[in-house]
Amino acid sequence: METRFEKKLLCIGAGYVGGPTMAMIAYKCPQYKITVIDINHKRIAEWNSDNLPIYEPGLDEIVKAARGRNLFFSTDVDKAIKESDIIFVSVNTPTKTFGVGAGMAADLQYWEKTARHILQCAESPKIIVEKSTLPVKTALAMERILTSNNNKIHFEVLSNPEFLAEGTAINDLENPDRVLIGSRQTESGIKARDELVEIYANWINKQRIITSDIWSSELSKIVSNAFLAQRISSINSISALCEKTDADINDVARAVGFDSRIGMKFLNASIGFGGSCFKKDILNLVYLCRYYGLNEVADYWDSVVKINDFQKERFVINMLTAMFNTLVNKKICLWGFAFKANTGDTRESPAIYIAKRLIEEKAELVITDPKALERARIDLQNIDANVKYVEDPYEAASGSYAIAIMTEWDLYKNLNYEKIYNSMIKPAFFFDGRNIVDHQRLFEIGFNVFPIGKPALTHF
Numbered sequence: 001m002e003t004r005f006e007k008k009l010l011c012i013g014a015g016y017v018g019g020p021t022m023a024m025i026a027y028k029c030p031q032y033k034i035t036v037i038d039i040n041h042k043r044i045a046e047w048n049s050d051n052l053p054i055y056e057p058g059l060d061e062i063v064k065a066a067r068g069r070n071l072f073f074s075t076d077v078d079k080a081i082k083e084s085d086i087i088f089v090s091v092n093t094p095t096k097t098f099g100v101g102a103g104m105a106a107d108l109q110y111w112e113k114t115a116r117h118i119l120q121c122a123e124s125p126k127i128i129v130e131k132s133t134l135p136v137k138t139a140l141a142m143e144r145i146l147t148s149n150n151n152k153i154h155f156e157v158l159s160n161p162e163f164l165a166e167g168t169a170i171n172d173l174e175n176p177d178r179v180l181i182g183s184r185q186t187e188s189g190i191k192a193r194d195e196l197v198e199i200y201a202n203w204i205n206k207q208r209i210i211t212s213d214i215w216s217s218e219l220s221k222i223v224s225n226a227f228l229a230q231r232i233s234s235i236n237s238i239s240a241l242c243e244k245t246d247a248d249i250n251d252v253a254r255a256v257g258f259d260s261r262i263g264m265k266f267l268n269a270s271i272g273f274g275g276s277c278f279k280k281d282i283l284n285l286v287y288l289c290r291y292y293g294l295n296e297v298a299d300y301w302d303s304v305v306k307i308n309d310f311q312k313e314r315f316v317i318n319m320l321t322a323m324f325n326t327l328v329n330k331k332i333c334l335w336g337f338a339f340k341a342n343t344g345d346t347r348e349s350p351a352i353y354i355a356k357r358l359i360e361e362k363a364e365l366v367i368t369d370p371k372a373l374e375r376a377r378i379d380l381q382n383i384d385a386n387v388k389y390v391e392d393p394y395e396a397a398s399g400s401y402a403i404a405i406m407t408e409w410d411l412y413k414n415l416n417y418e419k420i421y422n423s424m425i426k427p428a429f430f431f432d433g434r435n436i437v438d439h440q441r442l443f444e445i446g447f448n449v450f451p452i453g454k455p456a457l458t459h460f
Contacts, residue, residue, distance in 0.1 A: 005033035005070065009199075010084035012114050014038035014047055014073060016169075016276070016345065017131055017162045018090035020059055024173040026071035027062045028203040035072045035080045047073040055344040055371045058170035081121035086195070088160075089114055089142075090131040104287035108141075115145040118155075125154045127192045130218070131162055156192035158183050159214045161221030166275065167342030179209045182217020189214075222281045222288075226301060229278040231266040233307035239269035239453030240314060249453025250435065269453040271406065271433035272311040274339030274349040279305055312350050315404075315452075316357040319431055322450055322458075323402060327363040331425070333400040334358075335393060336407020336434075337369040337376040344371035350433070351406035352379050359383055368396035370411060394420060402429035408436050421445045427459065 009025065011018045014036045026034040038044050046053040048067070052060060063071070074080060081087065091110040096102050118128065128142060146155040159182035164172045179200050183193035197209050212220070235253055242249045249269045257264035273279075282301050289298035320327060339349035346352065351367075358365055359380075365387040367376050373389045380387055390396040393412065397403055397420045405412055413436055421428055430447040432439065439449045443457035450456045 006031045007086065007199075008033045008084045009035070009086050009088065010080050011036045011088040011090055011131070012038075012077070012118075013088075013090035013092070013131075014040070014043050014053075015090065015092065016054055016166065017164065018088065019047060019052075019054060020056055020062075020164065020169045020173060021090070021131065021162060022088070023059065023062045023066060023071060024170070025199065026066035026069075029199065030066075030070050032199070033070050033072070034066075035074055035084070037074050037077050037080045039075065039077065041075055044073050044075050055342075056166070056169050057342055062170065077117060078121045081118055082123055084126065086127045086129060086199075087118060088129045088131045090162075101287050104283040112141075112145065115142050119146055119148070122153055122155070126156075127195060128155055128157045129196060130157065130159045154188070156184070156188055157214070158189075158192055158196055159217035160196060161217060163221070163224065166345055167340055174203070176204060176208060179204055180212065180217050180220055181209065182212045182214040185213055222285050225277045225281040226285050226304070228266050229273055229282055229308070230301075230304045232268075232270070232273045232278075233304045233311075235267045235269050236272060236311040236452075237307050239311070242453040243455070246455045247453075248455075252453075269435065270311075270408075271315050271350040271354065271452065272308045274347065274351075275345065276347040279308070279348050312353045313357070315350075315431070315433060316354055316361075318450055319358075319402065319404065319429075320361065322431075322448065322456070323429060327358060327361040329362065329364060330401040331364045331366060331399055332358055333366045333368065333397045333403045335368055335396070335403060335405045335412050336372075336409055337367055337379075338372040338407050341408045341410065344375060346372050346375040346379055349379075349406070351376075354404070354406065354433075355380060355387070356383065359386065362386075364388075366390055366396045366400060368393050369407065370409060372407075394423070398423040399425065401425045402431060404431040405433050405436060408434040413437060417442055417445050417447075421447060 009032050011022045018036055022034050022036045025032065036047065043053050052063060089111065091114050118126065128146065130142070142157045146157070161180055163176065181193050181196050183189040193211055197206070197211065200209055235249070238252060239249045242252060253267040253269065256262055257267050282305050286298045286302045289301065323330065334351060334355060337349060337351045338344055338346055355365055355367065367373065367387060368390050369376060373391060377389060393415060401424070428447050429450070430442055431450045433452060435451050439451050439454070439457055442449050448456070448458040
């Protein structure tokens, strides 16, 4: 049975990137055997069950179609490394919390352990593909580790950064803006790169597959995220000005976005960006710039993160000021905890910061979210004595002084707001951190409404 597969692909790391990416390759390419491994036994068991460890629209169908046919999830790392021709490395690279570069540089301990594990187990030549978001020149370190014992096995290292957006990852994998593959500009490097190009070309137009040198590929990933985050911080900085001048951020964003040189995307003012990439990648870029003595460049990108922090704190201050400068013992309901809609991921979610600040103000919190309640419990463990977790938004809002929208779930756009208003303590406050509900309608029902970047609608 094994011989019918043209190639054997392995992915080390079964997280938000590795799982969906390999599921899509398996789905599109039945001629390849795809194995995804992870040392986390619970996670692998979930990938092999009906309850996948991550929520992503469309992922269930793709996994179920390919699993057991040519897609396998396993914890047997050694065997999988020995058998594979191409190894995708998709391990966690969080920001360092210790030592040199703490708070900014990437923590490469898991990544280095993986490189050493590959070296230890490999018995034949391999193509190694970096999928994790890594600092520039990481491939060089990977090459040095893989050639460190001067054995006869040749490893070729490629950079193939992911550009997935959580919530739309399946569509991003099926119809990507581009696939980027960086390689050494040597004969063997280009040959390895072409092998990876051929895999993606099974379903992606070759014109969308960009090839480059390996360092440009690594840097492009970080810079793409930095540019997207910078747009969010730019519009968020203007939302503060709109609130002071009675301008409407939606009108401003629309007028600006119609400029074809700028465009409409990523101009939605909100409580700030979250997720596993933006903050981490910008801080990585800041660290890199400081390392090379480019302090002005570092300061510029650092300000993108600072505006994001400012936006979250501003939201809390607005709540406190509007609610008569005290939140003590007031029940406040947070709608949404995921960093954005259509994912259960809460990494760097603005809701975490806002929840912690409200707890400091001695508010009583009720948190509701269709997919992220379990993550919320973990994020707030040890400080959540006055926090309740309730799935039903009506039940969550009942008896509260205020509702604050944290995540732009469609669910929150079409609820029975008369019913919700009637169940709340008066005056009832509504803080829309995502500008997704009809503010005028809520005001007419009786709410005091505080959007982002627009004049408040109040009855006093």
